[in-house]
Every structure is written in structure tokens, then in C-alpha cells.
Amino acid sequence: MGLFGRRKTVFVDADILVIGGGMAGCGATYESRYWGRDLKIVCVEKANIERSGAVAQGLYAINCYMGMQWGENQPEDHVRYARNDLMGLVREDLGYDIARHVDATVHKFEEWGLPIMRDPKTGRYQREGKWQIMIHGESYKPIVAEAARKAATQIYNRIMVTHLLMDKSKANRVAGAVGFNVRTGDFHVFRAKAVIVCAGGASHIFKPRAVGEGMGRTWYAPWSSASAYALPIEVGAKMTQMENRIVLTRFKDGYGPVGAYFLHLKTYTQNGYGEEYESKWYNHTKELVGDYIDRHPVPTCLRNHAFLEETKAGRGPIRMVTKEAFQDPHKETVGWENFLGMTIGQAVVWASQNIDPKYINPELTTSEPYVMGSHATCSGAWASGPEDCAPDEYQWGYNRMMTVDGLFGAGDTIGGTAHKFSSGSYTEGRIAAKAAVRYVNDLGKAPPEVSEQEYRGLERAIYEPLENYRVGRNEIVAGTVSPSYLLPIHGLQRLEKIMDEYVGGIGANYMTNSKLLDRGLELLAMLREDMSHMGAEDLHQLQRVWELNHRLLASESVTRHTLFRKETRWPGYYYRGDHMKLDDENWHCFTLSRYDRDTGNWDMEKAPVYHIID
Ligand SMILES: Cc1cc2nc3c(=O)[nH]c(=O)nc-3n(C[C@H](O)[C@H](O)[C@H](O)COP(=O)(O)OP(=O)(O)OC[C@H]3O[C@@H](n4cnc5c(N)ncnc54)[C@H](O)[C@@H]3O)c2cc1C
Numbered sequence: 086m087g088l089f090g091r092r093k094t095v096f097v098d099a100d101i102l103v104i105g106g107g108m109a110g111c112g113a114t115y116e117s118r119y120w121g122r123d124l125k126i127v128c129v130e131k132a133n134i135e136r137s138g139a140v141a142q143g144l145y146a147i148n149c150y151m152g153m154q155w156g157e158n159q160p161e162d163h164v165r166y167a168r169n170d171l172m173g174l175v176r177e178d179l180g181y182d183i184a185r186h187v188d189a190t191v192h193k194f195e196e197w198g199l200p201i202m203r204d205p206k207t208g209r210y211q212r213e214g215k216w217q218i219m220i221h222g223e224s225y226k227p228i229v230a231e232a233a234r235k236a237a238t239q240i241y242n243r244i245m246v247t248h249l250l251m252d253k254s255k256a257n258r259v260a261g262a263v264g265f266n267v268r269t270g271d272f273h274v275f276r277a278k279a280v281i282v283c284a285g286g287a288s289h290i291f292k293p294r295a296v297g298e299g300m301g302r303t304w305y306a307p308w309s310s311a312s313a314y315a316l317p318i319e320v321g322a323k324m325t326q327m328e329n330r331i332v333l334t335r336f337k338d339g340y341g342p343v344g345a346y347f348l349h350l351k352t353y354t355q356n357g358y359g360e361e362y363e364s365k366w367y368n369h370t371k372e373l374v375g376d377y378i379d380r381h382p383v384p385t386c387l388r389n390h391a392f393l394e395e396t397k398a399g400r401g402p403i404r405m406v407t408k409e410a411f412q413d414p415h416k417e418t419v420g421w422e423n424f425l426g427m428t429i430g431q432a433v434v435w436a437s438q439n440i441d442p443k444y445i446n447p448e449l450t451t452s453e454p455y456v457m458g459s460h461a462t463c464s465g466a467w468a469s470g471p472e473d474c475a476p477d478e479y480q481w482g483y484n485r486m487m488t489v490d491g492l493f494g495a496g497d498t499i500g501g502t503a504h505k506f507s508s509g510s511y512t513e514g515r516i517a518a519k520a521a522v523r524y525v526n527d528l529g530k531a532p533p534e535v536s537e538q539e540y541r542g543l544e545r546a547i548y549e550p551l552e553n554y555r556v557g558r559n560e561i562v563a564g565t566v567s568p569s570y571l572l573p574i575h576g577l578q579r580l581e582k583i584m585d586e587y588v589g590g591i592g593a594n595y596m597t598n599s600k601l602l603d604r605g606l607e608l609l610a611m612l613r614e615d616m617s618h619m620g621a622e623d624l625h626q627l628q629r630v631w632e633l634n635h636r637l638l639a640s641e642s643v644t645r646h647t648l649f650r651k652e653t654r655w656p657g658y659y660y661r662g663d664h665m666k667l668d669d670e671n672w673h674c675f676t677l678s679r680y681d682r683d684t685g686n687w688d689m690e691k692a693p694v695y696h697i698i699d
């Protein structure tokens with residue numbers, strides 16, 4: 086046993102277990118306490134909730150705020166906006182549910198000390214755009230985490246959750262989770278009546294633009310490792326819209342956000358020859374997607390599409406015209422501050438590349454694809470909707486409960502609800518928690534039980550890579566390559582290469598087809614076979630192994646969904662070369678999958694899209 090001979094097993098009992106203490110997880114933890122005064126509320130996080138998740142380094146804007154107190158927008162408006170941006174396909178019941186509650190969440194943030202900028206003339210929150218308000222958000226996450234810390238019975242930081250546990254007597258009911266402490270190596274068994282998965286989105290599924298020494302530089306947080314998808318997939322929860330990966334237009338090499346530039350500073354883009362180019366692609370895009378190109382605002386994916394086509398036509402690089410706006414000292418300050426509160430790296434990149442946006446228009450790029458459920462995209466778990474407005478077909482129990490009993494989700498985890506962002510994810514955590522408390526109260530005297538055989542079996546599997554390394558390293562004569570094991574970095578690079586080349590990454594100009602996808606699935610299956618040979622040098626590498634496992638399962642789901650949807654619904658996010666056009670007649674629907682871990686089969690089906698808002 087060596088180094089880990091003294092590894093303990095720690096048992097934790099909870100009424101509600103929240104997995105992931107990011108925005109949604111903090112919301113779920115806070116709200117669980119509100120409705121469940123006497124309940125045992127436990128939040129488990131692989132980092133430290135003080136600075137974990139996609140909001141770790143702060144934000145400059147809250148991107149989802151209605152402003153109902155001033156009559157600025159109504160929830161219905163937000164549903165229309167999200168529906169339009171996602172080319173018609175969103176769960177309107179879930180989106181409406183978030184939109185009607187999100188303002189109350191933002192008011193709480195302000196009460197807790199988050200500085201929100203105000204318009205000096207109106208006294209209202211300073212708008213960056215129709216939905217965005219501007220904040221001094223460097224400490225956004227610590228502020229939100231403090232409320233969760235005070236609400237929780239206990240927060241377990243530094244524990245990577247690897248698997249969910251199922252009830253030993255009732256099929257399809259969750260009973261808890263297992264994981265390990267990434268610092269001490271202790272094995273943790275969480276027994277819980279309800280579980281809320283809030284484990285964020287997925288980066289590093291597709292090969293990133295920055296490789297080698299720049300590898301950690303991605304737009305979505307590099308530590309977002311697809312646990313939000315893999316954990317539910319593995320226990321048979323249905324997933325939806327997993328093909329709907331997102332590609333972002335961002336400032337080149339630093340992934341600095343462009344929202345404040347477009348919306349607040351009123352900057353605009355040009356091709357390499359200083360020409361406006363978007364309108365040139367109007368007819369071509371209309372051929373592919375019909376009237377969706379005439380919608381306002383133009384859907385995010387279609388704006389990417391014009392960018393990509395212009396670049397393919399040899400007229401790059403695309404630049405953001407900042408030189409005009411930056412002559413105004415106020416706008417210049419806002420432009421820089423925008424990065425200081427959120428993406429300092431972009432300011433550093435510009436400094437290191439001699440780019441002063443007052444004199445040089447900086448280059449833009451399109452990112453590699455990411456999988457997530459809270460931005461201009463809506464991959465994730467298929468969840469039951471709110472009682473008062475979800476169509477019958479979308480309701481099978483408790484709000485935000487997945488198709489597994491007692492298993493809830495929020496934020497990036499839940500599919501079909503784009504444009505929730507930080508505030509909407511937190512709000513969805515609150516919504517899920519309220520329903521989970523009700524579920525726990527309704528359970529009464531029949532709580533789930535975990536099986537010792539199951540968690541001991543998982544324990545062996547979880548730590549096996551340490552043993553593989555200990556034995557296999559004796560065969561290394563030089564470097565890091567062993568004939569007996571794969572290191573997590575090798576597995577990750579192999580995964581990214583498969584996804585990039587076969588499933589529509591940057592290397593393939595976001596293009597794929599059924600032949601490529603079929604081959605991609607074969608290669609993913611071979612990688613899956615090799616996962617039992619992973620070697621981990623230490624606990625840090627062991628975490629990387631399990632992150633890779635989660636990324637791999639989520640990638641397979643993305644590939645299956647992409648194969649199933651025989652159309653190009655979101656040009657600019659990806660293209661099916663064998664079905665280049667949007668096909669509303671056959672594909673104005675959600676795609677659903679269910680994985681069976683016993684057989685390894687994936688069942689695919691369509692689900693109807695109900696438009697409940699006119
Ligand atoms: C670069 C960038 C810019 C953004 N800009 C804005 C913006 O300007 N305005 C805005 O409102 N929103 C913005 N967002 C979106 C916002 O950050 C997300 O919508 C939100 O954080 C999603 O919440 P979440 O709880 O689902 O995920 P996260 O907040 O990412 O939380 C997930 C948590 O789960 C933990 N976790 C993951 N796996 C495990 C595991 N296996 N075991 C235990 N814990 C685990 C993670 O460590 C993390 O703490 C931005 C996001 C990014 C990446």
C-alpha cells in the first residue's frame with residue numbers, strides 16, 4: 086500500500102448532497118437551508134468554493150437580469166430571446182422559471198455586498214446590454230460562497246466526486262456519491278436522500294487552440310471537466326441537446342470577452358482589409374437556415390458562421406475596431422477594466438504582443454467547442470419542469486429532477502435552458518433545492534440505502550491508477566512513457582485529437598459527417614478500453630484520470646447526439662457535411678439519449694419542443 090496505506094474511508098450522511106460548489110451549487114446550498122431548516126445539507130467541491138468554478142476569477146457583468154422592478158424586461162421576453170438565439174429549440178418552461186426568479190437572486194447578491202454599477206442619471210443598474218448589468222465583480226464568487234458556507238451543515242472542499250451511488254433496493258433511485266480527497270487521499274462515501282449535481286460544464290473535450298506550453302489557456306475554465314454530465318449519464322439519466330456544443334468569438338489568444346466591447350463600447354468587426362463582411366454572407370446563410378437569419382438579434386452561431394466563412398475565403402484576420410471607441414478616455418478605461426475584473430490574461434497578452442487597442446485593432450478568433458448548459462448553448466440533463474407551466478410531457482415529479490429519482494441538477498448540468506449565465510445558474514440551483522427539500526420530506530421513512538459491495542468496488546477502481554503507476558514505472562528507462570500504463574495527459578490529448586478531427590473541432594473547421602462520427606465512436610471505444618491502464622503518479626494525477634474519465638463519457642454522448650441529429654441546426658457551432666441545411670420539418674425537436682452502463686448501449690430518441698410563450 087505504501088504511501089496510501091493509511092487511507093481512511095470517511096462516511097458522510099446527508100439529507101441533501103450538493104455536488105459542486107460553483108454558482109449553481111452555492112445557490113442550491115443556500116436555498117436548501119431556507120426550505121429545510123432542520124435538514125443536513127452537505128456541499129462537496131473538488132476545489133475550494135471560495136474561488137471555484139467558472140466564476141473563480143470574477144466577472145464584470147451579470148448577464149441575466151430582467152429589471153422587472155423598472156419594467157425593463159419581462160420573463161417572457163427572455164424566453165423569446167433565448168429561443169431565437171438557439172434557433173428555436175429551448176425548454177421554455179425551464180427558461181421561464183429561471184427568468185421569473187432571477188431578479189430576486191441578483192438583489193440578494195447586492196445585499197450581500199456585490200457592488201453593482203448604477204446609471205448616474207436614472208439610479209438603475211448600469212446596463213451593458215438588454216440583459217446584462219455591470220458589476221465590480223472581482224469578488225463575486227467569494228461573496229456568493231460566504232452565503233453557502235453559512236447555510237451548509239458542512240462544506241467538503243478538495244473532494245473530487247467520481248461516481249454516484251444508487252439505492253440498493255429500489256431501481257433508478259440515487260443514494261449518494263463517492264469520491265476522494267485530492268490532498269489526503271481519503272475515500273469519501275456520501276449517503277444522501279437527494280443529490281443535486283452542479284458540477285459545471287466541459288472544456289478540453291475538443292483540442293484547444295492553445296497547445297503545448299499554452300495548454301491551460303481555454304475560454305471555458307480548464308477545470309470544468311464534464312462531471313456534470315458523466316455522473317448522471319453513468320447512472321442512466323437522460324441527456325438532451327448534447328450536440329449543441331458552443332464556439333465563442335473572442336479576442337485572440339487571451340479569450341477576452343467581447344460583450345462589453347460590442348454592447349457598451351459599440352465597437353464592431355472588420356475583415357483583414359478593413360471591410361464590413363457580415364452582410365456579404367446573408368444570402369448564403371439564408372440558403373442554409375432560412376428565416377432564422379432575419380431574426381433580431383442575429384443568433385450567436387450565425388454570427389460565428391459569417392466570421393468562419395470570411396476567414397475561409399482568405400480575408401482574415403477578423404479584427405475588432407477599437408481605435409475609434411478608445412479615443413474616448415471613459416470608454417478606454419471601461420475597455421481595460423473589463424478584463425481586469427474577469428480576464429486579466431487578455432490584458433497581459435496585448436501588452437506582450439505590443440497591442441494598444443487605442444492604436445491597433447485587435448484580432449478576434451473562434452474558440453474550440455465547449456459543452457455546457459448555461460451560456461448561448463444548452464447541453465445537459467433532461468429535467469422535469471415546474472408544475473405550473475411545464476407541459477405534461479415535461480413533468481414526472483419534482484422540478485429539476487432528472488429521469489433518475491432523487492437526482493436533481495442546476496446550472497451547466499441542466500439541458501434545454503440557454504442564457505442563464507451566473508445569476509440564472511444560481512437561481513436554478515435555488516429552484517432545484519426547493520424541489521429537492523420537498524422530495525426529501527416526501528420520502529418519509531423510506532430513505533435510500535447504499536450497497537457496501539458497490540462502494541467498495543468503486544473504491545478499488547478509483548485508486549487503481551496509483552497501483553498501475555507503482556508497478557509500471559519500473560519499466561521506464563527514460564522519460565515518462567511506460568509500456569504498461571497511459572498517463573492522464575496522454576489520454577487527454579488522444580481524446581482531444583479524436584474529437585477535433587472526427588466530431589467537428591477547429592482542425593476540421595467545425596465540420597463532420599456520419600462517416601467521421603462513426604469512426605470517431607470506434608476510436609473513443611478504443612480509448613475507453615485503455616482507460617483501465619491509466620497510471621497516476623500522485624493524487625493530483627489521480628484527479629486528472631477521473632476528470633478524463635468524465636470527459637470521455639461526455640464526449641461519447643456529444644458524438645452520439647451529433648450523429649443522431651441529421652441536420653446542421655447551428656452553423657457556426659458545427660456542420661454536418663452530409664446534412665448542411667437546417668431541417669425544421671424533421672428536427673424541430675430535442676434529441677435525448679440514455680446510456681445503459683450494463684450493456685454499453687445508447688438509446689436515442691426525439692422529444693417535442695413545446696412553445697408555451699407566443
Ligand atoms: C470565461 C467565462 C466568462 C463568463 N462570463 C460571464 C459573464 O460575464 N456574466 C455571467 O453572468 N456569466 C458569465 N459566465 C458564465 C458563468 O460563469 C456560468 O454560467 C456559471 O458559472 C455556471 O454555473 P455552474 O454552477 O453550473 O458551474 P460552475 O460555476 O463552473 O461550478 C461548477 C463547480 O463544480 C465543481 N466540480 C466540478 N466537477 C466536480 C467534481 N467531480 N466533484 C466535485 N466538484 C466538482 C467545480 O470545481 C466548480 O466549483 C462566464 C463563464 C466563463 C467561463
